[in-house]
Amino acid sequence: MTNNRDKAYQLSSQDFKFVCDYVYDAAGIVLGESKREMLYRRLSRVIRERDLSSFTEYCQILRKHPEREQTYFINAVTTNLTSFYREKHHFEYLQNYEFPKLLTQNLASKRVRIWSSASSTGEEPYSLAITTYEAFKSLLSQWDVKILATDIDSNVIATAKAGVYDKTRIEGIPGQIRKRFFQQGTGNNRDKFKVVSSARDLITFKTLNLLHEWPMKGPFDVIFCRNVLIYFDKETQLYLFERYYNMLKPGGLLMLGHSESLGAFQPYFENVGRTIFRKPV
Ligand SMILES: C[S@@+](CC[C@H](N)C(=O)[O-])C[C@H]1O[C@@H](n2cnc3c(N)ncnc32)[C@H](O)[C@@H]1O
Incomplete structure (x- = not known):
């Protein structure tokens, strides 16, 4: 379990589940409990960039405009690590x-x-x-x-x-x-x-x-x-x-x-x- 007490925003279990389901439906990416920290960091950035007050507010926007928000959201949560001649x-x-x-x-x-x-x-x-x-x-x-x-x-x-x-x-x-x-x-x-x-x-x-x-x-x-x-x-x-x-x-x-x-x-x-x-x- 992540301790959210010292963090700027609270990521409730409900919002975490909503976001995980959204990512799975949109991109097939499975985000479990082990990805909670990573998701927290990336979504906190989105919340700051968008000048929102909470994860719940962002989830409401995603619920209301799933299509419009998808590109921005997916871009924020993908892991893009790569290098020349990798493997x-x-x-x-x-x-x-x-x-x-x-x-x-x-x-x-x-x-x-x-x-x-x-x-x-x-x-x-x-x-x-x-x-x-x-x-x-x-x-x-x-x-x-x-x-x-x-x-x-x-x-x-x-x-x-x-x-x-x-x-x-x-x-x-x-x-x-x-x-x-x-x-x-x-x-x-x-x-x-x-x-x-x-x-x-x-x-x-x-x-x-x-x-x-x-x-x-x-x-x-x-x-x-x-x-x-x-x-x-x-x-x-x-x-x-x-x-x-x-x-x-x-x-x-x-x-x-x-x-x-x-x-x-x-x-x-x-x-x-x-x-x-x-x-x-
Ligand atoms: C870790 S990178 C791997 C890059 C490169 N193939 C390599 O091995 O170095 C994974 C890439 O998969 C992309 N990706 C994740 N889900 C995808 C999906 N449903 N369709 C297409 N690309 C996806 C991500 O955006 C990310 O750029």
Whole structure:
């Protein structure tokens, strides 16, 4: 139990339950008692920003205008932690194995489609774009390669689209790649680095709730669904695995996050590497 006595606002059990139900219905995200502190911090910020007096007042607004308030609210409660080349082995697998294979396998169509399905602030799709450049090299201009990057949070999609990162965010990227794919700002922006347009142009950024209808046709050669399923319950995970399966080409790859697994959907995929799953041909 959280002790709310010393806090600026009181989060009653009733309001906490209402907010948890709202997040679950809107985004599929399960918030239990262990997330109470996190929710308290994030919603306190919203209450201050909106100049409200209590959580109860905010809950009343959410009840009255569920649709209008949804984007702002969901943006406030999502966890967007990410980094360039997070879980490096996925990018190594693509560069060393999958992309060379696709260069032969897809030669007739010269088409490759990749989806970063919870892309957060863009580090994941940009790492994919750079890996694509590194693998396809000069052939890339003759191929139709596209990366789709989506997330439920419209703020992170705006950041991703801008493609500008603080120096500290790109420090772990090897020097050669940093020089080729990031342009340093000037004057007061010397600590900012913008992804070069050749890499940005490979990516289309869109807001998309994974629980809603998916407007794209696919099929995809590779889908990244990393570190988002952990926020969902088993039922939602299974529902999404089936949809990912249908969106993949036969032989296509599904990449999950380090603590995620296919659970009961495992028999439908072949496990070809650490959290790397292939839809059988
Ligand atoms: C922890 S980040 C993971 C980012 C990246 N995939 C990675 O592994 O580094 C999780 C992302 O999932 C997004 N998300 C949560 N629920 C979602 C939903 N229902 N539909 C789409 N994106 C969602 C969040 O907004 C957040 O940006």
